[in-house]
Amino acid sequence: MRITVTVNGQPHTRDVEPRLLLVHFLRDELGLTGTHWGCDTSNCGVCTVHLDGVPVKSCTVLAVMADGHEVTTVEGLERDGELDVVQRGFVECHGLQCGFCTPGMLLTARWLLDRRPDPDEAEIREAISGQLCRCTGYENIVRSIRWAAEAQS
Amino acid sequence: MHRKEDARFIRGRGTYVDDVRLPGMLHGAVLRSPHAHARIVSVDVSAAEAHPKVRAVITGQTLAGLNLAWMPTLSNDVQAVLATDKVRFQGQEVAFVVAEDRYAARDALELIEVEYEPLDAVVDARTALAPGAPLIRDDLEGKADNHIFDWEAGDRDRTAAIFEEAEVTVAQDMLYPRVHPAPLETCGAVADFDKVTGKLTVWCPTQAPHAHRTLYAMVAGLPEHKIRVISPDIGGGFGGKVGIYPGYVCAIVGSIVTGRPVKWMEDRSENLMSTAFARDYHMRGEVAATRDGRVRAIRVKVLADHGAFNGTAQPTKFPAGFFHVFTGSYDLESAHCEVSGVYTNKAPGGVAYACSFRVTEAVYLVERMMDVLAAELGVDPAELRMRNLLRPDQFPYTSPTGWEYDSGDYPKALRLAMDMAGYDKLRAEQAGKRARGELMGIGVSFFTEAVGAGPRKHMDILGLGMADGAELRVHPTGKAVLRVSCQSQGQGHETTFAQIVGHELGIPADDVEVVHGDTDQTPFGLGTYGSRSTPVSGAAAAIVARKVRDRAKLVAAAMLEASPDDLEWGDGRWSVVGDPSSGRSLAEIALAAHSNLELPEGVEGHLDAVTVYNPPNLTYPFGAYICAVDVDPGTGQVKVRRFVAVDDCGVRINPTIVEGQIHGGLADGIGMALMQVMAFDEDGNHLGASFMDYLLPTSMECPSWELGETVSPSPFHPIGAKGVGESATVGSPAAVVNAVVDALAPYGVRHADMPLTPANVWRTVNGDPFRTDLAIP
Numbered sequence: 001m002r003i004t005v006t007v008n009g010q011p012h013t014r015d016v017e018p019r020l021l022l023v024h025f026l027r028d029e030l031g032l033t034g035t036h037w038g039c040d041t042s043n044c045g046v047c048t049v050h051l052d053g054v055p056v057k058s059c060t061v062l063a064v065m066a067d068g069h070e071v072t073t074v075e076g077l078e079r080d081g082e083l084d085v086v087q088r089g090f091v092e093c094h095g096l097q098c099g100f101c102t103p104g105m106l107l108t109a110r111w112l113l114d115r116r117p118d119p120d121e122a123e124i125r126e127a128i129s130g131q132l133c134r135c136t137g138y139e140n141i142v143r144s145i146r147w148a149a150e151a152q153s
Numbered sequence: 154m155h156r157k158e159d160a161r162f163i164r165g166r167g168t169y170v171d172d173v174r175l176p177g178m179l180h181g182a183v184l185r186s187p188h189a190h191a192r193i194v195s196v197d198v199s200a201a202e203a204h205p206k207v208r209a210v211i212t213g214q215t216l217a218g219l220n221l222a223w224m225p226t227l228s229n230d231v232q233a234v235l236a237t238d239k240v241r242f243q244g245q246e247v248a249f250v251v252a253e254d255r256y257a258a259r260d261a262l263e264l265i266e267v268e269y270e271p272l273d274a275v276v277d278a279r280t281a282l283a284p285g286a287p288l289i290r291d292d293l294e295g296k297a298d299n300h301i302f303d304w305e306a307g308d309r310d311r312t313a314a315i316f317e318e319a320e321v322t323v324a325q326d327m328l329y330p331r332v333h334p335a336p337l338e339t340c341g342a343v344a345d346f347d348k349v350t351g352k353l354t355v356w357c358p359t360q361a362p363h364a365h366r367t368l369y370a371m372v373a374g375l376p377e378h379k380i381r382v383i384s385p386d387i388g389g390g391f392g393g394k395v396g397i398y399p400g401y402v403c404a405i406v407g408s409i410v411t412g413r414p415v416k417w418m419e420d421r422s423e424n425l426m427s428t429a430f431a432r433d434y435h436m437r438g439e440v441a442a443t444r445d446g447r448v449r450a451i452r453v454k455v456l457a458d459h460g461a462f463n464g465t466a467q468p469t470k471f472p473a474g475f476f477h478v479f480t481g482s483y484d485l486e487s488a489h490c491e492v493s494g495v496y497t498n499k500a501p502g503g504v505a506y507a508c509s510f511r512v513t514e515a516v517y518l519v520e521r522m523m524d525v526l527a528a529e530l531g532v533d534p535a536e537l538r539m540r541n542l543l544r545p546d547q548f549p550y551t552s553p554t555g556w557e558y559d560s561g562d563y564p565k566a567l568r569l570a571m572d573m574a575g576y577d578k579l580r581a582e583q584a585g586k587r588a589r590g591e592l593m594g595i596g597v598s599f600f601t602e603a604v605g606a607g608p609r610k611h612m613d614i615l616g617l618g619m620a621d622g623a624e625l626r627v628h629p630t631g632k633a634v635l636r637v638s639c640q641s642q643g644q645g646h647e648t649t650f651a652q653i654v655g656h657e658l659g660i661p662a663d664d665v666e667v668v669h670g671d672t673d674q675t676p677f678g679l680g681t682y683g684s685r686s687t688p689v690s691g692a693a694a695a696i697v698a699r700k701v702r703d704r705a706k707l708v709a710a711a712m713l714e715a716s717p718d719d720l721e722w723g724d725g726r727w728s729v730v731g732d733p734s735s736g737r738s739l740a741e742i743a744l745a746a747h748s749n750l751e752l753p754e755g756v757e758g759h760l761d762a763v764t765v766y767n768p769p770n771l772t773y774p775f776g777a778y779i780c781a782v783d784v785d786p787g788t789g790q791v792k793v794r795r796f797v798a799v800d801d802c803g804v805r806i807n808p809t810i811v812e813g814q815i816h817g818g819l820a821d822g823i824g825m826a827l828m829q830v831m832a833f834d835e836d837g838n839h840l841g842a843s844f845m846d847y848l849l850p851t852s853m854e855c856p857s858w859e860l861g862e863t864v865s866p867s868p869f870h871p872i873g874a875k876g877v878g879e880s881a882t883v884g885s886p887a888a889v890v891n892a893v894v895d896a897l898a899p900y901g902v903r904h905a906d907m908p909l910t911p912a913n914v915w916r917t918v919n920g921d922p923f924r925t926d927l928a929i930p
């Protein structure tokens with residue numbers, strides 16, 4: 001099937017099999033390898049991207065379903081050489097270690113702050129509960145998102 | 154300082170193995186056994202070979218022709234790369250397909266016909282040695298049973314004598330269930346064999362790239378200088394990426410066979426089913442004590458389930474790792490342990506998941522036993538520990554099983570944790586709740602770790618001594634490159650090792666680039682696991698920097714036309730004693746070292762050094778943990794309300810990174826204590842082989858951690874630093890379990906096995922606990 005997906009503002013047209021997962025479309029077809037793949041049951045969330053502004057697990061979306069839609073990946077968070085405030089928050093508060101869950105966490109954090117500019121700890125924990133991290137024990141991710149909320153207000 | 158690694162990771166610019174793309178690269182996939190134990194009657198790959206996108210199908214027979222059907226393990230056993238005679242665990246590798254893309258490779262797996270003749274499986278380790286138990290390893294010459302090894306440590310007779318005369322003895326059976334480190338990035342490899350140069354390059358997320366290179370050379374008969382292992386950014390290791398897996402060998406063979414690069418990436422269920430598990434120790438602990446709560450001796454018997462191949466990663470002389478540190482933080486008269494390993498029809502592994510070579514099991518055993526004894530004596534668990542902790546003046550302390558603990562002030566750490574937790578208030582709150590029929594529990598765990606393997610005389614991996622090299626080169630403009638053999642998987646080595654060198658040379662850490670993970674570029678060493686990076690490579694980094702500083706002194710002497718004996722180091726400069734204005738910074742000295750400055754006889758110029766650090770001892774970090782839980786008596790649901798963790802790892806190179814390490818390990822403790830288990834049914838079907846069933850803690854199960862620290866430097870380490878990465882994983886499960894058992898005390902519960910899921914807690918309360926590792930009771 002021929003599809004056109006706008007990724008980080010850039011339209012991409014490709015012929016793909018209907019069964020191709022969006023995560024593999026992004027990684028293998030477009031070379032956007034910031035989006036990771038960590039499980040095969042839609043639990044871990046390291047593949048999280050925005051589809052029309054909403055976080056989705058791209059391992060659970062077919063590339064053809066994204067035809068005509070807008071996708072944002074971690075590579076699209078930085079604008080004009082300026083890091084997104086959530087990216088800065090994760091650096092400031094040591095919200096990452098191996099970095100494998102980080103792209104997905106960042107996109108969920110961005111989505112959360114777009115909707116709730118001043119989330120409390122419980123709201124942050126609930127927002128990221130669909131995403132596993134094996135390194136940080138979550139504490140510094142929560143702090144990173146709080147830092148970002150305060151920095152952007 | 155901010156981590157250097159973060160800049161690329163927050164932008165999606167890390168390079169993990171599945172991000173590697175080479176021209177002409179093919180994709181491999183592994184066909185796996187649906188049976189736990191079955192004879193292979195036939196393998197028909199003709200339909201798969203006929204698939205238009207398939208470039209090669211490799212079977213056990215293909216590998217047997219290359220003498221590669223079996224490979225050595227890290228425990229001097231052998232493991233099937235692709236099964237030839239029979240399969241010995243569910244998920245075992247049977248065939249390997251190489252195709253043009255990853256989807257086609259998976260399609261082709263379904264075209265392979267394997268005829269199996271099912272055999273009875275050994276699932277419960279307790280029955281592995283029973284007469285008539287199915288024989289798993291009939292490939293081993295003369296092997297007639299499922300026994301692997303017996304090993305013991307300590308003084309058997311003296312310990313027995315103390316038990317005979319002791320005022321009080323307690324005993325408890327406990328299982329540390331089989332779990333899995335489950336790094337978010339699974340294992341995989343990109344193998345590229347260049348027929349023209351004869352050079353094999355393997356990108357692989359290995360924690361020990363140099364050991365991999367040497368083993369590939371030994372196994373495949375390739376010359377070692379023609380093998381380059383590149384460990385790129387790794388998405389977590391936790392011990393799951395130490396050994397060599399069959400998929401790596403298959404990718405290498407696939408590349409040799411097809412003449413093209415071959416990528417193999419396992420998926421999550423493959424990772425959980427076939428890569429190194431952790432724990433699976435069936436332990437019986439016994440404690441002998443005085444009536445007033447002096448612990449005199451501990452005796453332990455362990456049955457260790459190692460799966461179908463003994464692939465346990467540990468130093469050669471230690472088949473049960475460092476389990477014999479089980480005397481923990483206490484001053485005992487004597488101790489003894491016996492460990493027996495058995496084969497079962499499960500995946501190999503055992504040492505993984507931040508265990509520090511079985512210290513997780515050792516600490517869990519002793520910290521559970523202390524609570525069992527406390528319950529028997531009616532003494533508060535914190536008070537019982539305080540009475541028995543080693544005193545600061547006893548260090549260096551030789552334990553009854555022969556470990557020489559380096560340093561510590563244990564009572565101080567426990568008191569700090571109790572103060573932070575408000576221990577007495579917590580106990581009062583608990584009493585109030587109990588009176589109202591509510592279940593609240595408080596768990597204490599005081600642990601001593603043993604990390605930094607290790608002294609070459611005693612410790613080797615397959616004959617490779619556990620020393621690590623470091624090379625440091627200072628460029629003419631004063632910027633430095635440090636090359637090390639350890640291999641970060643998120644622990645922040647690129648930052649902390651730069652800090653060590655920067656501190657020693659008086660230059661900014663940002664001016665030090667840390668190179669790791671490429672065997673063509675870095676000095677030999679055994680890699681990162683067992684929290685050994687700071688104890689071994691960290692020491693090497695400090696020492697190589699001091700060597701450079703010493704060389705710089707000779708150059709500075711030439712610059713200043715002074716005797717080296719008249720120079721002193723201070724403020725990042727060499728200067729003439731008593732004349733700070735004469736000082737020359739390292740950058741100035743580096744430029745001079747590369748210039749036409751006339752140097753004394755024997756000084757070669759340039760500014761670099763190499764070293765190999767052979768540690769004189771392990772380091773022994775320790776910690777005091779206190780956990781408070783609420784348990785819902787109606788559902789058995791456990792809520793971890795608070796977790797206080799005081800860690801002492803000596804000098805902290807980067808406190809922020811240390812705290813992050815501890816946070817992650819504490820989450821491991823919650824996961825193991827409450828959620829994680831690899832269970833099997835009676836046929837050996839793996840019941841926890843996906844994240845649907847193998848549960849990992851999310852942000853919702855973890856409380857906000859409360860950390861404290863004390864500092865007891867390691868006296869022999871060049872910068873006084875001890876390892877810490879695994880401390881929290883080692884120390885925290887007992888704190889959580891102790892808290893839950895404490896909460897259930899009104900029901901007469903003295904022990905319950907992990908994971909304390911709602912179902913297990915509910916059944917424990919109702920007097921009907923089940924075996925958590927087996928679907929059958």
